[in-house]
Amino acid sequence: MHKLIKIDEKIYAITIYDQKTRYFEGIWRIPEGITYNSYLYLGDEVNILFDTVKRDFSKELIEAIRKVIDPKDIDSVVIHHMEPDHTSGLKDFLEANKWSAEIWSHPLSLKMIKAFYKIDVKFRSLKDLETINIGDEEIRVIHTPWLHWPETIMTYMLNRRILFSGDAFGGYSIPEETTDKILDEGYIRAIRKYLATVIGFYRPWIIKNIEKLDRLHIKPSIIAPAHGKIWVKDPVKIVELYRSWAEAEPINNKIVVIYGTMYGGIENLVNEVVSRLSEKRFNVIVYSFNEEKWDCFGDILGDILDSKLIIIASPVYEGKILPHIEYLINLMTRKTDSPKEVILISSYGWSKVGGKYISKLLEGSKFRVVDIIEYHVTHDPKILDRIVTTIDSKSEK
Template identity: 30%
Template structure:
């Protein structure tokens, strides 16, 4: 598919993969986007996992023989973008790999590749004959070696993981034409799961991009943007969540073994909604943490519920908190309610997590067995938490 004059989308869309980075669920699939610039010299922007190489090769050869490629630009060395490098070196006798200095070190460490590698620097330009590639340093989006590539003639920015999204795309690769609600949510979930730890770096990259005459943004996953301002503004908003500019929203995040904490969680959720604040209940025992992280990231506060398990938090909750720490979801107001059968312990561990995450614990409540007899205690917890936002 030609997305600009002599710039072709040759990527792969798949629902075969069920997990990304062996960590994040892919309920709706994913794309591995690659782009062919068909100048006098031909350049491919970003590769793919090695098991998808033949599909990528077939897409390239609809435009030109793969052996005619002069350059493979690796904006990012994570294997979902670079693993097929050995296939390209074998099939393309003249190809040269373009990447950053740190990217070249990763090529050597990951794949033993050191020949036919050219290190490129910020602002350096490669002439393709009619088209030219300019390299933009963008470290820590989301690895330290990352860069973006700007094609100056068509004013197309190849942004790699920045502005990406989860989700298989069956047709309509342009965001302006594809209004699939699932893809919209998957774009935000991708941001939280993959990029949320690096918002300061993203904001620096956006400041660079906004000084450039960009006509289209082509990420390495998800949709292409012919109106760059739309996705840039979304990213500004999402980065703002990390600094406390949040939604009027308090999710209730619970885990349970036998349903007792869920009864309490349902009651707390209803009290929040009755007071005009958005709320949903998320059961970590049944909903993958990937989907719940995106909910707490945008929230102004969170109420957690967990049973005690061997004197600690239920593992579904502690695993979720570990992921929240990894994604730097910090500086939130929280409350906690915990159930137990004979002795507590979950609250103590949750308090330690609050210190790690720099969360302000507004209140807590523990209940023994069924929550019905502790209804007033739980209601007071919810109302105290709501009142903390009025100060």
């Protein structure tokens, strides 16, 4: 399924709905789905397609293009990012185009096109900050490395003030409304999850590249990303959201609680902690791994980005901790590393090693362990008081 809308007198947005991919990049569970956006500029002198699509959907892309123009009449294809979810449909498009279009992209992209798809193409290498005249419009090229591959670029239409941003400023989900004219908290969470999982490792580069856009005085009236909603109403909002999450700015009363349990023992303590914290008007977000369900790693990483404090609870398991909690901690240090305070809770039967093991996993990261609470089999009520007191003292800072 796809949607075709006009975002400008001469520009169409083509949004492809992907409800088939359950694990984005083969890693991140996305029951919310994802979209792929391509943009078609019909100019006085040149017709340009901005990005293609995943090959599974190349027929849909070509079908959408044919509603407004013959694919043979497209002169150029801008590739902002070589990842296959945006380029594996390139060959199919070029066949429909009779191989007449020239590819415009980062200098690194030509070798990648040949390596990925074994095709020879007409190619124009785009230099950082060069300006391309296309008749009634000029396009500024901005190299934006590591958002989230080294060859990533953005392009900016100077007269229309439209920024084609590639993966940056995108998000998961298949929103009913293609633009940000309707915006809800669910979509904000989907963007945050996307940033954490896809670009989280490169968060410093988000800041660097936003600062670069600021230095270039790029003030778009529209931000057109490769995934998710197109920002036509309030493009400043998505830039500021990305900036705040890249900096892991905390919401003061937000606490993320993550726990794993085999038979419900540690869950009892967590439930009591959550109840006490909720009474104190903390915004507590709870994620669990138990016999009935596992919460989504990507959702957890997204919530960590703007949390004030994190509680991690796991029983000892085979002299360590539960494997999926260990995996999550590894993801945290890789994708959301930030100076947030962490309380560790571990129950044990015969070996008091869980707290020390989790502390070691966090060594070298920016996360700060502020308390380690370990107890034998069942918790004493004093432990609950200790946890709440620790959180109270931290929240006052």
